[in-house]
Each structure stands twice: as C-alpha cells, then as structure tokens.
Amino acid sequence: MGALTHPEAQAHPEALSHLDALESEAVHIFREVAGEFERPVILFSGGKDSIVMLHLALKAFTPAPVPFPLLHVDTGHNFPEVIDYRDRVTAEHGLRLHVASVQEFIDSGRLRERPDGTRNPLQTAPLLHAIGAHRFDAVFGGGRRDEEKARAKERVFSLRDEFGGWDPRRQRPELWQLYNGRHSPGEHVRVFPLSNWTELDVWQYIEREKIDLPAIYYAHEREVFSRSGMWLAPGEWGGPREGERIERRLVRYRTVGDMSCTGAVDSDAVTVERVIEEIAASRLTERGATRADDKLSEAAMEDRKREGYF
Template identity: 70%
Template sequence: MNTTTATSGTPQFIPAHPADSAFDTLAALESEAIHIFREVAGEFERPVILFSGGKDSTVLLHLAVKAFWPAPLPFSLLHVDTGHNLPEVLEFRDQIVERYNLRLHVAKVEDYLADGRLTERPDGIRNPLQITPLLDAITENRFDAVFGGARRDEERARAKERIFSLRNAFGQWDPKRQRPELWNLYNGRHAPGEHVRVFPLSNFTELDIWRYIAREDVALASIYYAHQREVFQRDGMWMTPGPWGGPRDGEELQTLSVRYRTVGDGSTTGAVLSDAADNQAILAEVAASRLSERGATRGDDRVSEAAMEDRKREGYF
C-alpha cells in the first residue's frame, strides 16, 4: 500500500495497482522490516545499528528512520573500521551521521593492531580482524540487540540464519540454537552476556535493494555508481590501490570505468567493470547478473566453501 497525506494531515492509504507486483513486493518487505525495528525497540534495552556506509546498511538506516518518524531514531550506530575503508565510504558515513544527528560508535582495528591485541595477517586482509573489536564494542556498551544489513541471498551461511539470531556470551553463532519464526513472531530471550543479531533485510534480494533505493531515492556512497578509477586485476577481481598496497609485479594499473557492488575491506573487495551511473542502469545490470555481489567481488569468501560460516561461528556478522 502507498500513503499520501490529506489536507487535514491524516495519512490516507491508497491500494497499490494490482499489476504492480514489484511495488507490492517492496511494500511487503518494507512493512516486515519496520515491524522488526519496532519489535526490537519494544523488547530490548540497548539496540544498535551496525553501519558500514554500504548500500544495505544505508537502506537499513533509512527503514529505521522511517519506522519511528517523526520521532528521533532511538538507536545509535556502530561502525567497525578496518583502516582499509575506501575514503568515499567514510565520508558518506560521516555525512549520514550529521544529517540525522546520530550517535556513532567507532571500533577501530588499527587500535588493536597498535597495542598488540591483534596481529596483521600475512595476506593483509583485515575483514576477519573485525570480530574482536566488534565483540568488545558490544560488551563495553552493553548492546543487547545488534541490527545488521545481511540478506539471505548473499551467501549460503546467511541463508541459514533467522531474523533474530541468538549469539552466546562469546558472540558466537550456533546453528543448532536457531529458533522457529512462525507468523512473524520473534523470540528475543537471551541470558545475561548474550545478545541477539537482528536482520530486517533478510528477505530482500540484491535486486529488491536496488528497486527500493530507486523508489525511495535513497542516497548512497558514490562508489556504487560508475566512475573512473585506477584498478588492477587480481584473482579475477578489479582491485584498487590504497593503504593495503598496490599492484604487485605483473599486475598492471589501469584507469577504467568501474563501480562497487558491495563495501568491504579494500584489500579483498573488488569493483566490477560498469558504465551504470544511475539507479535504473544498475537495476538492469543486477537483473542480468548470475553472480551474487559477494561471490563476484569478495575475496575473503573464496577461501573455502564454508568461509562465511566459519567466521560467523567466531562472532562475525
């Protein structure tokens, strides 16, 4: 259903056109996500939204703001900064925080490397190093519910996970402790020290996300749209040079038109060749793709078939 506001200020509900199946799908997905946000607000004491500046966490925040508007958002944001983020993403993150006047918690991997709590990996990839700062931030701030932008279509381990995902006192995920979620009823019970990860976008697909971005005119970080960038090819992906290093011997630096399908550690997240500079062009591109964004552009998911599930068992999202 769509909404408009009458001259009296009372919302008027207008049924969607029966032929507009895409609209119907987005309306149902939006309604489900808003219901989840409100359920968590009523059931938990200290929820937080994990915000990376990527498209999924941006849509997540958009839905959260919409769920409580015109009241201010009752949650703060948490960002785990690997130190290998693309500068456009950090700039966008700060703009969003300022726009909505939000409180932002930043857990920095760099701090853990500096004092020896973590050690740099031989491959230079920092995505797995996010786990300890994330769990420490959850514990120190006593967050009992943590919203994430994960979707079931991204990866098979995420497809196993419920919308309310119980984590033990060590932040670990146990598939055997998954709870049934029938008739949109969610069980958030947890023991002291445990917390619940909450995934309101679980039933969105990548195409749904982009349809929703287009419908709602959601602003995104510029890297999601085609732009000229220096890149080099490694392991079948187009990587960009940065603090994590540049091209190795035999890897040629080229300036090409690319865009990013997902945000992650710069040392392991690749771009795709693209001329799609607006939402409609990206919609056509995503609809024609046969690879998920993680499968196409995330090197850390290629370590093994169970790479994501192994990280989730350790406390990763």
C-alpha cells in the first residue's frame, strides 16, 4: 500500500491535503530507514504519538509485516490502561516487543530513586543499554517540533554519538527531504517521522484513520490532587503530600508518561471531535501544560537530549 490511500489524493495527486502530505512524508521516512539501516527499532510507549507512528509504519510496509521490533522504556510507574493497550496492540499485529525496565536498573543498583519519586529522568540508562545490547542503529521516536523548544531544533535524522549524546555541531542539513544516515560503529541515529506534525494534526489524523487509543485520552472520572498547577495521580511515588487533598474530577490526559509527573487536564471531551475542539482552543502545548519533569529547569529537555534520552 502506498502513502496515497484516500480517494481525493488518488484523483488529484498534485493537490494533497495537509494530512495526506504529512502521511506521505512519514511513510517515506520509514521506507528510507528500512533501506539505509540494518537494525532499526520503534520506540513505543502506548502514547498517542507512538500509536500514530506505528500506524504509519504499518501503512508503509503493508501487506508485509513491519520489519522493525518495538522498544518500550518502562518506568514501572506507567498508567495501567496504557500498558494493557501496549500489550494488546503488539499481540494483535504480531510485533516483537523489547522492554527496557527502569525498575530492573534500580533493583540491580545501577540507578537510584530520585527524592521526588519521578522516574522519567531515569529512562536514559535503560534506553542506551537496550540500544547497545541489541545493536540498534536507527531508533524511531514520536517527538514533534511543536512540543518543546529543545525538540523544535531537532532534525528528522538526529545523529547520536557512541554514548547516545546529541551534538548540534554534528547535525546535517536535510534539504529536499534528503536524509543522511551515515554513522560510525557504536553511533546510531534517532529518527522522528512526526517532526512536522502538531498536536492538532495528530488528533485530526486519529479521527480520519479511526485509530483506537487508550481510554485515558478521553474524559473520565479519576482521583487526582493538585500540585504546581497540575492534576497528578496519587501513588507510591510521593503524592499526595501534606496539605494536598485528593479529589475526584472529570479529567483527561493530553500526553502519557510516568504517572508521577504526568498531569491531567479538566475536560469533558469524551469523543475525538470534542478533543479536537478543545486542542484548537488551547494556548498551551501539551508538555507545557501536563509534564512536571519538563519544569525541573529551563533546559530540562535539552539536558536529557545531550545525555542521550530524547
């Protein structure tokens, strides 16, 4: 199946819709990686961006199976609904799933829990270990340039050194959608097929393609408590603290990650259409509104990128 699968695109290939153009670009990137690299892998968390990325990979290679395994960096504090979705989808499509466990690194003494209980910053070591152990040379990620300023300057093909670090001086121009995957032994390339998508694009594509998502992306009642202007889920990682009161509210999640630092937003959007209306009216990015780990410092994501996570 080619990227142009919709009747209007077939009838007028010279006038692709916005979503068709984004889809076509992403499918091209997947096929380019398949031709240039020996051992690619798709980072898959069960979040909406990785779900859309997997959907595009399935489109890129159908009727053949996706020729790459999936890799999930499991913090041990994931939303149960997301883990259930991850396992169901991998089984449904017959995909290989590798899990890099933060908990295993803590249990073995290779990592220590943070005082604040947040595990997102601890994902770097398990990720880099998995990349090295499986000799992955291309790692697909669902990062988008509209999410955060450290992501805004990222290339589609992002060269990483033998320690997984990002050096802006070594990044290459990408004129006319020409991607240079050259790398030395021990290095690898992070690949971002959704770089040019926005949160609204992602949701409009989910609506058009009728893509199933974990239920927490839609409004539901949940016990939460307020901290730093966000509704966080209570749990063993350090909440609620003294003076923080648990409430039962109608909320949904714009992004999913470690439960200790991923905030919910007040919402009554129970359908894709309502979510799209809500996002179109929002003036805050999803990470800016709901991710406490990005608020640790002005350069939190930039630091993690240089260390080898993003």
